[in-house]
């Protein structure tokens with residue numbers, strides 16, 4: 001889908017080459033909202049205002065009314081979209097829901113070119129860049145299809161060009177950044193949706209290589225021998241039951257000054273989690289193909305920031321393997337030695353995510369990171385705690401918590417702080433090794449985070465448990481692409497503040 005801007009609706013309707021056949025306008029409390037809607041209403045003697053007032057559209061954000069316009073009108077069709085009861089009270093969620101619903105309705109119709117002016121009724125506290133970015137993101141979300149595994153792909157929707165009514169100076173850049181982010185989110189969804197027999201550790205490695213070639217990233221992929229040489233005994237213990245070889249992917253994006261400490265992302269890449277010898281029950285086990293969504297979010301974020309040309313150094317690390325039962329598989333009670341030297345008693349082979357992450361977190365030390373964020377579908381307990389709305393955020397570093405929470409609000413890809421204090425870590429005592437890989441049932445998401453914390457003493461660190469947010473179950477089963485938007489927004493913030501620091505030192509130097 002192509003996105004363009006038009007300075008006014010008048011201009012959009014007269015530009016011959018771009019004569020659009022659908023106009024999408026906001027309504028709140030039965031009244032048209034924004035300049036575009038007022039202008040269009042003037043063109044048809046108040047017909048649109050009548051429709052808005054008619055009660056045909058529900059007050060619920062996302063209710064739509066699609067009408068054909070009389071002959072001779074500037075637009076063939078108009079879609080009125082409700083943003084709620086009151087224009088002054090439109091929330092982020094109302095706006096995002098309404099835009100998604102409008103996108104779905106537009107994509108289901110016959111129009112090839114549309115003009116969207118919903119952002120003229122965006123939440124009062126948000127600026128136009130926010131509204132434009134989220135319009136693009138929601139429309140791309142509505143347009144996302146996964147038919148890589150179908151023998152015949154569904155026919156393409158008619159809608160292929162969307163014009164947004166706006167004449168702000170930075171519009172072109174806003175659209176480009178939004179599309180870069182949407183591309184990153186789509187990549188994460190695609191990787192998540194691929195089945196475990198296609199999306200194997202070596203498949204992830206090949207996609208990482210491809211991405212790195214496309215965007216000129218430095219990419220290293222370590223095989224089993226190299227992991228052995230690095231003494232990644234914990235990671236390797238998870239891979240033992242599988243016929244698929246484990247891979248360790250490291251991608252470097254160098255958009256910042258050479259001496260700038262990198263931000264490091266570490267994503268859990270279990271391409272299928274059977275539970276291992278501590279086998280999971282059969283029901284819904286298919287969903288464990290999504291157990292690499294942390295890895296997918298790292299690849300998606302690397303793609304987004306590279307395409308954005310973000311001025312920041314970022315390293316993406318993906319430890320990836322399958323968790324399978326087998327004659328060589330790790331057994332409950334086995335003790336392994338992690339790269340950090342700490343020994344781990346594996347009481348439950350289904351708590352494998354932390355076992356691959358801990359070695360990746362130790363590996364990350366060599367980069368002297370400014371911060372490390374790991375992303376993992378780590379625990380069912382996190383789904384119990386937070387449901388499917390917020391990602392669990394675990395960190396004892398206050399700035400990181402504040403920045404990630406803020407990036408979540410800004411992007412609509414939210415996270416919620418959870419505790420990680422030492423007291424919970426006591427549940428991980430082992431009679432036979434330095435630490436056990438599971439605590440009891442109580443506070444399972446927190447004890448998992450406490451396990452990881454033992455390997456992250458050398459730098460500022462946050463952990464995102466995306467078990468509840470990375471995919472949807474049920475009829476709309478599929479990967480959500482979360483938390484690519486959260487991570488990208490957070491990194492954009494880091495790039496902006498490091499640019500400010502650079503400017504600060506330069507002016508100080510000049511003064512001296």
Ligand code: BES
Nearest residue numbers: 348350351352377378379380381438467
């Ligand atoms: N990948 C799962 C976590 C998971 C479960 C994500 C359900 C999404 C939905 C993870 O590897 C796992 O199996 N965790 C165990 C840990 C337990 C054995 C301490 C869990 O949550 O049951």
Ligand code: MN
Nearest residue numbers: 273350351352
């Ligand atoms: Mn598991």
Ligand code: ZN
Nearest residue numbers: 270273291353
């Ligand atoms: Zn898992």
